[in-house]
Amino acid sequence: MTEFNVSAHLQEVLASFSLCNDARFKAIMSAVVRHLHACITEVKLRPDEWKDAIEFLTETGHACTEKRQEFILLSDLLGLSTLTIGINQQRGDDCLEETVEGPYYWEGAAELPSGADISEGVKGFKTYYYGRVIDGSGAPIANALLDVWSGDGEGNYDMQLPGQQEMMARGKFRTNTLGEYGFWSIKPSYYPIPSDGPAGHMQRKLGRHPNRPGHIHFKLSADGYVPVNTQLFIANGPYLESDCVFGVKPGLIVDYVEHPAGVAPDGREMSKPFSSVPFDFRLTAIQHSNARTSYEDR
């Protein structure tokens, strides 16, 4: 039998990029081609499996709408999102870890006064989040911005609720001169990612569950510090050990301290039981002239 020359074929494809004048794009596409060729050769992909792959990618594209990003879901489920974030982290030791943004960020939440309650109309156990934003030495960072969002106590984000047009459980807060922040929201539940599309089909076929542990999202930024996109996870909650998008980091797991009715840490009189989450966010000072200063730069 005549053997197909895998290596000569790869060289021919790579050589076709010789006139590319975007060095970075050429390097990325060359790596993509090398690794995809190696993958196909390694598993000896059959033509019917190649067709299945084409169909899967097509369906994934067709599942993407203004409200749904199936390729991000796919990237999350295969650990590609967490990997990309991990290899780009610019943080000092013990500083806040980044994790995936996920598909539920909604630009333009209102900036609210410290102590505001963003849980109006949101199902779930009332919770007070408070603490400080500090630098690597523990010194407070004033005027840091916390952009906060979460799903509710039943596992749904506002944009997933039928007919819900307004933002819920979202808000922006700034630290005071002592670096302090504080706001009221709810204790978010674990939830399944949308698994009625191609990514969900793949997840089931891989024998995996579709769940994420309960968490609340924060985008943190402050002049002179590396911005961080992160989440706080509820200690002892389900799926903490098997987050389907691999987003959990040990330093991001927090206790939800339960309290009976009475006076809250901010002095508010609570007629029902509530929980509180004290957490200090430690940011890394920007060292390099070319470092990111806002999310828009990324």
Place this chain on the structure above:
Amino acid sequence: MTEFNVSAHLQEVLASFSLCNDARFKAIMSAVVRHLHACITEVKLRPDEWKDAIEFLTETGHACTEKRQEFILLSDLLGLSTLTIGINQQRGDDCLEETVEGPYYWEGAAELPSGADISEGVKGFKTYYYGRVIDGSGAPIANALLDVWSGDGEGNYDMQLPGQQEMMARGKFRTNTLGEYGFWSIKPSYYPIPSDGPAGHMQRKLGRHPNRPGHIHFKLSADGYVPVNTQLFIANGPYLESDCVFGVKPGLIVDYVEHPAGVAPDGREMSKPFSSVPFDFRLTAIQHSNARTSYEDR
């Protein structure tokens, strides 16, 4: 700086497939994950580049319609289609080489008598294709099926012509007891792949041209022989050395012999000049019980 543990992360993703009970799917997805993680790590993909990739895949999906398959185009342009075909070839030495099917196959062409002309209404230089279908030892294969299609002499397939509802330059032919076939069509031109979508955008950004050399497609099948999906390419034509989908094989390049008006090889009286293409298709006998016997099996 704390380092993200690339290797531990990869192991975590692979471990999440542990309950998958489809061994082949698990092997493929594990390879996909390993190679994609290696690729992202190697190029140190930035978050903005990851976003570009998500957007590119989304647009590629949205460009796929009933009449257009942008992911196949992408696969072709990166040499993945040719690679998949190459590593699955089951042919004896000197037997017919396979190449890409491309996106223009149209199921259900009519089976026509030997010598029929499928060039009615098709722009291009009239050409007679003839020869034999033979086995590895040169013995004729009777009743072999040739499923033929091509674009026209200006580079357009029937399905690309505005308002064209009927098939043109397509037909099925069978060999006689001597293994002979013969039919009339045209000499196909080189042409550009559709480059107004995301795949074309990528091709331009890579500094590549979008052209395929002139060729005519054949699907060959016969009882007891490995079916072959292939193309014949016009010798000395443009883009033979740089087919944008890497489909050219030396054994598939054929001379278009030019003739003045007069008697054609099949005895037909031609009032204008024409060309002829003599070519023998050499098929490989099926050796294994699990070999493919038709395209539907693949």
